[in-house]
Amino acid sequence: MSSPLTIAMPKGRIFEEAADLLRAAGFALPAEFDDSRKLIVDVEAENMRFILAKPMDVTTYVEYGVADLGIAGKDVMLEEERDVYELLDLKISKCHLAVAGLPNAIRDEVAPKVATKYPNVASSYFREQGEQVEIIRLNGSIELAPIVGLADRIVDIVSxxxxxxxxxxxxxxxxxxITSRLIVNPVSYRLKDERIDEIVTKLASVLEG
Incomplete structure (x- = not known):
């Protein structure tokens, strides 16, 4: 048997929706797969190995070839700009990136402070708008920043x-x-193209159906 195909999956809501999608495409993922606390899960029946990672880390695992495939939000791909190929829009975990703030905030401030965990996306967006801002990187509870006066606005995911x-x-x-995408390591795609194309075809069939 050939070496297992390794897929990096984000923990949380995306993982649950992606697992359901894989099952719908005919992949026999065991029931305990959903409840596993392991970081690496082998599914021998499908000759697959799954790496369960933080959403922001999935593209890194795929770029460096630790994983052949990955499921990553478009927000992560925009922020990280990793050397991976996007194969398929899985149309799951739909949301959007937005600028938000207090409803009565003054909007004519000079170089407003913007808090976000997406500094690259935020910088690019405001640059395109011709607006100079100061980016403050936070890792969680972004909504807190305007409330306590740390920032004038935030850039974050809105569902x-x-x-x-x-x-x-x-x-x-x-x-x-934003939706979640199936991504691939460029080298893996050359070496394991038949197996990967088979997965893409099965997933695409479910999405089209």
Missing amino acids: TGQTLKENGLVELEHIED
Whole structure:
């Protein structure tokens, strides 16, 4: 038997939706796969190995060839700009990147402070708008920044908008729609193209159906 195909998967909601999609495409993932606390899970029946990682790390594992394939949010791909190929829009975990802030915030400030865990995306966006801003990188609870006065605005993922609302914030600008994508290491795609194309075909069939 050939070496297993290694797939990097993000933990959390994307993982659950991706696992359901793989099952719908005919891959026999065991029930305990969803509840496993292991960081590496082997599925011998499919000759697959899954690496369970933080969402921001998936593209890194794929770029460096530790994983052949990965499932990553478009937000991560935009921020990290890794050397990977995007094979398929999986159309799961739909959300969008947005600028948000307090509803009564003054908008004519000079070089406003913008808090985000997407500094590259935020810098690029505001540069395209011709606006000079100061980027403050945070790793969590981005909504807290305007409330405590750390930043004038934030750039973050918005799904339902409920978190913004609960923290007294409003969406100010829509940046880009986000879904999860199937990505591949360029070398793996050359060496394992038949196996990878088979997976893409099965997933695409489910998405089209």
